[in-house]
Amino acid sequence: MGRYILRRMGFYLIAAWASLTLNFVIPRLAPGDPAAAMFARFEGKVAPEAMGALKAAFGFTDAPLYAQYFTYLKHLVQGDLGMSYAYFPSQVTEVIGTGLMWTVALAGVAVLISFALGSFLGVLAAWNRGGWLDSGLSPALAFLGAFPYFWLAMLALYLFGFVLGWFPLRHAYGHDMEPGMTFAFAADVARHAVLPATSIVVATLGGWMLGMRNTMVATLGTDSIRLAHARGLPPRQVMLRYAARNALLPNVTSFGMAVGFVLSGSLLTEIVFSYPGTGYLLILAVRNQDYPLMQGLFLVITLAVLAANFAVDLICLWLDPRTRSNA
Amino acid sequence: MRDSLRSLLRHRKAAVGGSLLLFFLLLALVGPWFVMDPTDLVGRPHQPPSSAHWFGTTGQGQDVLAQTVVGARETLAVGFAVGALVTLVGALVGVTAGYLGRRVDDVLSLTTNVFLVIPGMPLAIVLGAYLPSGPLRMVAVLTVAGWAWNARVFRAESLALRGRDFVSAAVVTGESHARIVSRELLPNMASLLGSSFIGNTLYAVGAQVGLEFLGLGDVSAVTWGTNLYWAGNDAALLTRSWWIFVPTGMCIALVGFALTLVSSAIDEMTNPALRVHKPAPLPKGTILPVHVDRPAPGVLLSVQDLSIDYATEKGASRVVDTVSFDLAPGEVFGLAGESGSGKSTIGSALLGLLPSSARVTQGRILFNGMDVTALEGAGLRAFRWRQVSMVFQSAMSALNPVLTLGEQFHDTLAAHGRVSRTTSYARARELLGMVGLSPDLVTAWPHQLSGGMRQRVGIALALALEPRLVIMDEPTTALDVVVQKELLQRMVELKQRLGFAILFITHDLPLLLALSDRVGILQGGKLVELNTSEGLRTNARHPYTQLLLSSFPHLIAGDVSVTSHAPATPELSVSRPSTRVAAIPGGHR
Numbered sequence: 001m002g003r004y005i006l007r008r009m010g011f012y013l014i015a016a017w018a019s020l021t022l023n024f025v026i027p028r029l030a031p032g033d034p035a036a037a038m039f040a041r042f043e044g045k046v047a048p049e050a051m052g053a054l055k056a057a058f059g060f061t062d063a064p065l066y067a068q069y070f071t072y073l074k075h076l077v078q079g080d081l082g083m084s085y086a087y088f089p090s091q092v093t094e095v096i097g098t099g100l101m102w103t104v105a106l107a108g109v110a111v112l113i114s115f116a117l118g119s120f121l122g123v124l125a126a127w128n129r130g131g132w133l134d135s136g137l138s139p140a141l142a143f144l145g146a147f148p149y150f151w152l153a154m155l156a157l158y159l160f161g162f163v164l165g166w167f168p169l170r171h172a173y174g175h176d177m178e179p180g181m182t183f184a185f186a187a188d189v190a191r192h193a194v195l196p197a198t199s200i201v202v203a204t205l206g207g208w209m210l211g212m213r214n215t216m217v218a219t220l221g222t223d224s225i226r227l228a229h230a231r232g233l234p235p236r237q238v239m240l241r242y243a244a245r246n247a248l249l250p251n252v253t254s255f256g257m258a259v260g261f262v263l264s265g266s267l268l269t270e271i272v273f274s275y276p277g278t279g280y281l282l283i284l285a286v287r288n289q290d291y292p293l294m295q296g297l298f299l300v301i302t303l304a305v306l307a308a309n310f311a312v313d314l315i316c317l318w319l320d321p322r323t324r325s326n327a
Numbered sequence: 328m329r330d331s332l333r334s335l336l337r338h339r340k341a342a343v344g345g346s347l348l349l350f351f352l353l354l355a356l357v358g359p360w361f362v363m364d365p366t367d368l369v370g371r372p373h374q375p376p377s378s379a380h381w382f383g384t385t386g387q388g389q390d391v392l393a394q395t396v397v398g399a400r401e402t403l404a405v406g407f408a409v410g411a412l413v414t415l416v417g418a419l420v421g422v423t424a425g426y427l428g429r430r431v432d433d434v435l436s437l438t439t440n441v442f443l444v445i446p447g448m449p450l451a452i453v454l455g456a457y458l459p460s461g462p463l464r465m466v467a468v469l470t471v472a473g474w475a476w477n478a479r480v481f482r483a484e485s486l487a488l489r490g491r492d493f494v495s496a497a498v499v500t501g502e503s504h505a506r507i508v509s510r511e512l513l514p515n516m517a518s519l520l521g522s523s524f525i526g527n528t529l530y531a532v533g534a535q536v537g538l539e540f541l542g543l544g545d546v547s548a549v550t551w552g553t554n555l556y557w558a559g560n561d562a563a564l565l566t567r568s569w570w571i572f573v574p575t576g577m578c579i580a581l582v583g584f585a586l587t588l589v590s591s592a593i594d595e596m597t598n599p600a601l602r603v604h605k606p607a608p609l610p611k612g613t614i615l616p617v618h619v620d621r622p623a624p625g626v627l628l629s630v631q632d633l634s635i636d637y638a639t640e641k642g643a644s645r646v647v648d649t650v651s652f653d654l655a656p657g658e659v660f661g662l663a664g665e666s667g668s669g670k671s672t673i674g675s676a677l678l679g680l681l682p683s684s685a686r687v688t689q690g691r692i693l694f695n696g697m698d699v700t701a702l703e704g705a706g707l708r709a710f711r712w713r714q715v716s717m718v719f720q721s722a723m724s725a726l727n728p729v730l731t732l733g734e735q736f737h738d739t740l741a742a743h744g745r746v747s748r749t750t751s752y753a754r755a756r757e758l759l760g761m762v763g764l765s766p767d768l769v770t771a772w773p774h775q776l777s778g779g780m781r782q783r784v785g786i787a788l789a790l791a792l793e794p795r796l797v798i799m800d801e802p803t804t805a806l807d808v809v810v811q812k813e814l815l816q817r818m819v820e821l822k823q824r825l826g827f828a829i830l831f832i833t834h835d836l837p838l839l840l841a842l843s844d845r846v847g848i849l850q851g852g853k854l855v856e857l858n859t860s861e862g863l864r865t866n867a868r869h870p871y872t873q874l875l876l877s878s879f880p881h882l883i884a885g886d887v888s889v890t891s892h893a894p895a896t897p898e899l900s901v902s903r904p905s906t907r908v909a910a911i912p913g914g915h916r
Contacts, residue, residue, distance in 0.1 A: 146587060226719070246728065
């Protein structure tokens, strides 16, 4: 078990290193003078020596490439991701910090609700195969899943925000609210999260349901289920403890692999609602050509996804006695 | 190939998805000639649908219908191009890794997995921000961000194919790698290539639209993504101009839905298990109402004129045909026959375990005078295991892998009466000891046991409620001969101690003759002969029985000496090889 965890950790370290390196390489692939393109907008805004420090954060020095790479890594280790243009003169790390918190809260909650609800519906659909849930709701959700997340978000915002006025139109909390650990603030945050979270849930629910339904159908055909029925176990126990419990394993694994994909979609949802998470920052960075912020976001989002994947690996380990003791 | 194409067309999902897809392809191809120039400012901004502009106008006064139709062209072109490219790159990397293996596989797999965990959208955004604008940038960015999943799928598939005989044969005959890959591997991946291409196109359309919505496409081009980008920029929501973003979104969803349908149709055709069967309805059977006869003296189980039909797509198919036999308390009764003779179906029917496509159409099964075929719900569950239990052929896979043995014993006992975990575990330890396993295994997981040990657990589980009849459905076929012998010996000892009856189902007639008091021979669903073991050995009447017996030459040659009621002796003659090894001279191990 310890060895398995170490192996996975090794893999994520390699993946993290690969994304750091990509982050270093990508600007240097750009045609022309990448450093000039990257920092053109800062010219005249910062003092020349500050400019040098900013460039150094990305390794843009006159030194040979490998030395640039080490300069870049050194700055990374110190937590220096440079300075944001859009939020001048804030450091990129500060800007990302608050954004990441909102994204993790919104996307995290939405994805967990969607996965839990979708898996449960998938279990029921497979258990009553060919029933209304299976032949009615599945295709309906598959159709909803075909819409881009952000388009569903636009529609939800249009209907429930603009036309009906049930929910706030933008941001994570009202501009008249004082952020703090108060009930009023929490309620306001929840009210602001309803539309974006629901549109993510609606867009992803069908995928989880279908995945669970298919593994569940396969599990239900096994002898382990026949034996459970033969022993006279109550149907609910067979469905949940014998079938669903086993069908869940491959789905948790694919959940891990989908985390990055779902996060990508929820980034776009944030943009529709001007939700102050990393997705919203990302588009600000793109529109303002704020390259330091963009690259910092890429790095932070990637590392967050790697951490989420590692967490899912641990959950799988905990769920499956076979890997638990073999590894 | 033509057959699979035809069945694809017959498939409802494929038909709906395919025609939708065709519609949009036509729209993208010829549609732009029938609408106005999508970039022309033809009217006042934010105008709702009217006869002049069916879908209204955009925030800049362009025709929304024209933008939607023209947008299909580049969106689908880029979508299919990326779909094809991603499939190609993924297949190339995956097949190379899976086929060559070793070092190459290690490196390629690691790269693939790393790219798989790096989130695609941020990577695409950062890449896109640095590359010069244009459709080629979109193709490049989406391919880099999306190839990994495919590589993984193709690697797994080629690993599986690599192990198959026809590929090994090609390797042995010294064919070149290129030839093996192109002649043996790729043709067998045709359906995977097809469904991957569809899946990747789905990904490409979605990701492309997302990036363009962000403004990372060419914002002066007309595509579905840029339509939505401009809808957002020109305050479509604020002005409540739903007509600006609804048509484009619907088109994206319909294309996505069509692709999903086609891909799931391909999946269902290659993996029939996913299909929902709608078998032809079975004729109503002549099942008698529940009634309890006074059991005939000396009869525990009485199968009377039992017929069972399976519903197939071609209509009902009779697998058990008017079978009758009785079984006395404590008797060992054998049912022999080849696979498909209906013997396992009879076993399933005794426990009410027939699959939903099978039905008892005639006759009844009386257990202690009670008709089992009429039981259902709680009554059926109470009957199962308490009266009749079963040892499955595949105890290896029949135990729940995520529960300890103790939990599975507890579930069984708790289903038939209130019982505490402590009591259940104590009983489980006792039962494990009874079948010759260490009681401490109560905390073990199924995967920690060998096949023989798991089959013993299967027996212990079957005896948990001290049933009066234990069905053994080919309980030893998956075990080697030595383990088989030990197991059956144990079973016979337990039977003598506890006094339950056994219905033993197998294709191994010599084994049956050694074990059973009486044996029934099944052929094509009919009971063709029924006699004592002794009677059958010396005087088989039915030609089929004679055939079954003659397929065991050693038996006829008289190299075994078994007597009818000798199963408990240590010399239990079950060490004879089963049918599968009988053909090997000197097959004794």
